[in-house]
Amino acid sequence: MKRERTTQKVDIRRYTDDPDVMTFEPTISLDKVDELPNSSPLVNRYSQIGLKNNGEQVLLILPTQAEINSDLPWSETWQELKHLLKTKEQSWQEGTKVCLVAKDRLLDARQLQTIAETLDDVKLSLATVSTNRRQTAVAAATSGYSVQQNSAQPLVEEQADEEITPSTLAEPLYLQSTVRSGVEIRHPGTIVILGDLNPGGKAIAAGDILVWGRLRGIAHAGAQGNLQCRITALKMEFTQLRIADAVARPPKLRPKRLSPELAFVTPDGIRLTDTSEFAKNYVFSKSNKAWIGKNQAK
Amino acid sequence: MSRIIVVTSGKGGVGKTTTTSNLGAALAKHNRSVALVDADFGLRNLDLLLGLEERVVYTAIDVLAGECRLAQALVKDKRIKGLVLLPAAQNRNKESVQPEQMKKIATALAKGYDYILIDCPAGIELGFRNAISAAEEALIVTTPEVAAVRDADRVIGLLEAEGVNKISLIVNRVKPLMVEENKMMSVEDVLELLGVPLIGVVPDDEKVIVATNRGEPLVLGEYESVPAQAYSNIARRLEGEKVPFLDLMANQGNIFSRLRRMFGG
Numbered sequence: 001m002k003r004e005r006t007t008q009k010v011d012i013r014r015y016t017d018d019p020d021v022m023t024f025e026p027t028i029s030l031d032k033v034d035e036l037p038n039s040s041p042l043v044n045r046y047s048q049i050g051l052k053n054n055g056e057q058v059l060l061i062l063p064t065q066a067e068i069n070s071d072l073p074w075s076e077t078w079q080e081l082k083h084l085l086k087t088k089e090q091s092w093q094e095g096t097k098v099c100l101v102a103k104d105r106l107l108d109a110r111q112l113q114t115i116a117e118t119l120d121d122v123k124l125s126l127a128t129v130s131t132n133r134r135q136t137a138v139a140a141a142t143s144g145y146s147v148q149q150n151s152a153q154p155l156v157e158e159q160a161d162e163e164i165t166p167s168t169l170a171e172p173l174y175l176q177s178t179v180r181s182g183v184e185i186r187h188p189g190t191i192v193i194l195g196d197l198n199p200g201g202k203a204i205a206a207g208d209i210l211v212w213g214r215l216r217g218i219a220h221a222g223a224q225g226n227l228q229c230r231i232t233a234l235k236m237e238f239t240q241l242r243i244a245d246a247v248a249r250p251p252k253l254r255p256k257r258l259s260p261e262l263a264f265v266t267p268d269g270i271r272l273t274d275t276s277e278f279a280k281n282y283v284f285s286k287s288n289k290a291w292i293g294k295n296q297a298k
Numbered sequence: 299m300s301r302i303i304v305v306t307s308g309k310g311g312v313g314k315t316t317t318t319s320n321l322g323a324a325l326a327k328h329n330r331s332v333a334l335v336d337a338d339f340g341l342r343n344l345d346l347l348l349g350l351e352e353r354v355v356y357t358a359i360d361v362l363a364g365e366c367r368l369a370q371a372l373v374k375d376k377r378i379k380g381l382v383l384l385p386a387a388q389n390r391n392k393e394s395v396q397p398e399q400m401k402k403i404a405t406a407l408a409k410g411y412d413y414i415l416i417d418c419p420a421g422i423e424l425g426f427r428n429a430i431s432a433a434e435e436a437l438i439v440t441t442p443e444v445a446a447v448r449d450a451d452r453v454i455g456l457l458e459a460e461g462v463n464k465i466s467l468i469v470n471r472v473k474p475l476m477v478e479e480n481k482m483m484s485v486e487d488v489l490e491l492l493g494v495p496l497i498g499v500v501p502d503d504e505k506v507i508v509a510t511n512r513g514e515p516l517v518l519g520e521y522e523s524v525p526a527q528a529y530s531n532i533a534r535r536l537e538g539e540k541v542p543f544l545d546l547m548a549n550q551g552n553i554f555s556r557l558r559r560m561f562g563g
Contacts, residue, residue, distance in 0.1 A: 180455030
């Protein structure tokens with residue numbers, strides 16, 4: 001019991017260093033504390049289901065088996081897909097064809113059917129399944145979808161390239177709904193939420209986070225270590241803000257602010273300022289690895 | 299057109315079952331036929347609150363197993379016409395039923411009743427998914443407490459993901475005096491966070507506990523009480539009537555605080 005307490009202390013200090021705490025089910029392993037932080041490209045930890053417009057068709061990209069760490073149950077993946085389709089901006093035409101990029105994920109006929117039905121609800125139609133698993137290809141062909149097998153196929157390659165170079169951010173993710181308790185939005189780019197981020201809800205972005213509403217949950221910008229990232233909200237009432245490896249809790253007493261505020265990293269940690277005042281007063285200093293006042297910079 | 303409504307909350311002990319029994323009785327008073335479905339398998343309470351425990355013969359499990367017809371399992375409330383209960387089994391757990399089976403029962407009941415009210419168990423596991431599988435509408439019950447509101451928020455998110463978009467909110471156990479003294483979340487605070495339309499506010503009242511223990515829904519009681527009034531107002535709003543919300547402060551506090559309120563103090 002005693003040992004546990006001491007390790008937990010260490011754990012809190014290194015909370016954001018340990019990428020494991022950012023995974024889908026944050027289990028803080030006590031044994032792992034003494035290991036060095038995992039330096040593998042963090043983007044994998046944030047990739048969930050991707051939806052991309054690719055000219056004529058929409059690409060629906062499932063995370064690979066490796067990316068989802070453990071065996072994430074199929075129901076969770078499906079829930080996530082439903083949530084994504086409901087909240088993402090509808091930038092497609094009715095009846096647009098969808099190519100499902102399943103990579104190495106095993107999908108049976110029933111799972112393919114649920115995907116097709118879910119897509120059908122938002123007026124998309126599943127047409128093609130791209131996979132490098134034979135079983136998935138067979139299931140897809142049996143269900144009457146055209147199949148693109150093997151990684152020789154350009155779509156998959158293009159995806160693979162993106163993962164190797166995590167420095168390029170993905171397109172911004174635009175959500176038009178309130179993020180409620182228990183929902184975690186992870187995106188390897190900037191997240192824009194047109195709605196509230198409720199307490200118990202979480203947004204983790206490799207880029208910036210913009211909340212066009214109240215930010216009351218947890219927002220983590222620059223999750224791949226970019227200290228230049230910012231978080232802004234019409235009303236800042238957050239539970240916790242994180243930018244790269246910096247963490248901020250709200251002060252006990254805070255005057256009600258009427259104007260939108262913006263959080264950014266200064267040499268003294270995360271600070272808030274009026275969003276409208278930020279651009280003209282602050283500049284990012286590479287040597288300080290933080291935003292500093294423009295007067296100071298001269 | 300019958301309506302299938304699930305009464306849910308996420309958190310336990312906020313008053314789902316009390317709400318279900320009172321709303322059922324209030325709707326039956328409005329000459330509607332109402333079937334109450336206890337979806338809390340293994341921890342059934344709805345029959346107790348309705349005072350129908352000793353008349354339960356068959357349960358939903360027996361219906362699903364084909365051991366009796368659906369009509370046989372329904373327990374009629376003798377006090378009021380048009381109110382029936384489909385009891386849950388007490389000797390089984392939530393895993394003994396599947397969402398499709400609940401859907402089958404609810405759709406079968408929908409043929410014969412105007413309202414199907416489903417009393418959802420606490421939590422968001424299989425029992426919850428069973429209860430919401432057939433629902434077209436949802437009533438979220440919450441109390442003005444941080445934990446209850448947080449869970450309600452989660453449940454609303456899950457309901458929306460399942461395509462249940464007609465969601466209304468009941469704020470239960472409000473203590474007007476505490477709200478006034480800023481010691482309790484106000485209904486406005488709750489609404490502002492959850493962002494779903496309000497359908498009723500029920501004050502905290504000892505009479506609710508008395509009625510519960512006696513197995514008699516408050517709305518069927520002899521005496522008029524504020525919570526009973528609040529429940530029948532919710533029933534009327536479900537029916538589409540426009541009913542103003544009760545002024546819970548009306549009988550609270552002393553003459554001075556009342557005067558102060560009158561002058562906007």
